[in-house]
Amino acid sequence: MEKSANWIDEYTVQKNRIILTKDQLHIPGIRMFGHHTSYNATPSLHWHYHAHAFEFSLPVQGTFSFSTKEASFPFSGGEIFVSFPDEVHGTNRRPITVGELYWFQLDVSQTNDFLFLAPGAAKELIQRLMTIPRRVIKTDIKKTLPLIEKAFSLAFLGEDPYLTATLLQLLLHVILSCSRHESSPVSADIQSALTYIGENLTEELPLELLADVAGLSCSQFKQKFKKQLGVSPRHYVNCQKVESAKTLLESGKSPTETAMLLHFSDSSYFSTVFKKYTLYTPREYILHHKKEN
Numbered sequence: 001m002e003k004s005a006n007w008i009d010e011y012t013v014q015k016n017r018i019i020l021t022k023d024q025l026h027i028p029g030i031r032m033f034g035h036h037t038s039y040n041a042t043p044s045l046h047w048h049y050h051a052h053a054f055e056f057s058l059p060v061q062g063t064f065s066f067s068t069k070e071a072s073f074p075f076s077g078g079e080i081f082v083s084f085p086d087e088v089h090g091t092n093r094r095p096i097t098v099g100e101l102y103w104f105q106l107d108v109s110q111t112n113d114f115l116f117l118a119p120g121a122a123k124e125l126i127q128r129l130m131t132i133p134r135r136v137i138k139t140d141i142k143k144t145l146p147l148i149e150k151a152f153s154l155a156f157l158g159e160d161p162y163l164t165a166t167l168l169q170l171l172l173h174v175i176l177s178c179s180r181h182e183s184s185p186v187s188a189d190i191q192s193a194l195t196y197i198g199e200n201l202t203e204e205l206p207l208e209l210l211a212d213v214a215g216l217s218c219s220q221f222k223q224k225f226k227k228q229l230g231v232s233p234r235h236y237v238n239c240q241k242v243e244s245a246k247t248l249l250e251s252g253k254s255p256t257e258t259a260m261l262l263h264f265s266d267s268s269y270f271s272t273v274f275k276k277y278t279l280y281t282p283r284e285y286i287l288h289h290k291k292e293n
Contacts, residue, residue, distance in 0.1 A: 004088040007048035009034070009105075018156065026161045029114040029122075030168065031105040033155050038062075041095040041279045049088045052109035054129060056175065057081040058148055062099015063231050063239060067092035068135065077230025078141035080175055082132055095279040097239070099231075102148045104168070115165045125172065132179045139178045141230070147171040186228050189214040193225070197237055201244045204263045205237050242277045245270070250289050255282035 009032045012019040019034040031053050045066075057066065063076040068089050075081045083089045085108060108114075108129070114122035151167040154160055186194065193214040197205060210233055211221035225233045241262050248258045259270035259282075271281050280288055 004047040004049055004090075006051045020155055024158065025155055025164075027115065027155075027165045027168075028110070028112070029107050030165070031107045033102075033104040033152060035100075035102050035152055037100045038096065038098055040276050041097055043279065044091040044093050044095050045089075047088050047090040049086050050083070050105050052085050052107055054085060054106040054108065055083045055089075055103060056106070056171075057101060057103040058144060059230060060100040060102065060145065061231065062097055062101075062235065063229075064097060064099060064101060065091065065094060067094075071135075073135045075136045075230075077226070078139055078144070079230065080137045080139060080144070082135055082137065082175075084130075084132075095277075097277055098235070102152060104148075106172075115169055116162055117169075125169075128176055129172065132176070134179060137175055137179045138181075139174060144171060144174055147174070187224070189216060190225055190228050193221070193233070197240055201241055202261055202263055207233055210237075238273055239277060242274055245274060245282070246278075246285065249282055249286050255286075258282065 009019050009021060011021050011024060012034075016037045016039075017034070018036075019032060021032050022030065025033060031050070047069075057064070057075075058080050059075065059077050061077060063074055064081070065072055065074045066081050066083070066089055067073065068083070068087060072092060073081055106129075108126045111119045111122040111126065114126070117125065147167050147170055151164050151171070154164045154167070193210045196210065196213045207218055207222070211218045214221050214224075216224065222233060225236070229236060231239075241264075245258050245262055248261060249255070253261070255271065256267045259267040262270070264270035264273070274285070275281050278285060
């Protein structure tokens with residue numbers, strides 16, 4: 001079993017990844033604040049924990065999957081993944097998928113000036129956070145995204161840490177409010193498309209067909225699908241096909257056979273899509289799987 005370690009982030013400013021630490025943030029209680037955009041899969045996160053700190057992750061685009069030692073938790077746009085202080089988590093050897101993500105760590109070891117709050121208010125907020133009942137919380141992205149985008153923009157520019165802290169306080173209260181309610185179900189029309197996709201992964205699955213299955217126009221279907229699932233229909237289909245491809249490759253099917261079975265236009269395009277979501281070409285994945293086993 002891979003050992004876990006206390007993860008301490010370093011200040012990073014790159015084209016697709018920015019990490020601000022407490023040295024840049026100057027907000028008591030906020031250990032780090034990050035933004036990540038990936039157009040191809042990136043390496044997996046090793047098992048780790050954050051001493052005395054929550055971590056909140058909010059995707060803008062894409063479906064991510066983080067794991068604790070007990071279970072894996074997929075989450076997408078509008079949903080927030082929560083890891084608790086000292087809780088071991090990672091991606092369970094899975095590469096981080098294509099998408100865009102904000103995340104921040106909240107150090108709850110001290111209530112003195114926490115988020116610039118009075119000690120009593122800080123203690124009450126921390127106590128409420130400790131009772132969050134689920135790892136994945138469904139929120140209204142139209143409410144949460146503007147808060148975290150504005151907070152990150154202010155933090156990156158080094159402007160007004162008090163306003164940044166206030167925006168993050170508002171976000172935490174939205175998370176707490178949403179955590180008390182069950183996730184809203186997928187509507188019947190979108191669920192019918194999801195069921196059809198699951199039962200017909202060996203077909204081409206064009207957008208027009210899926211919209212017809214749902215009884216919606218293409219534009220209505222795309223908008224409604226992304227609002228409820230947090231990803232586009234094509235992204236979802238590709239993810240499902242790649243997961244099915246892994247099973248086929250592990251069972252001994254060749255990349256060419258797998259591409260044909262899953263109705264990709266050719267093996268080259270299949271290889272491109274597979275690598276985009278997994279970091280490996282199909283042949284590299286076969287070798288990697290054999291090595292792992």
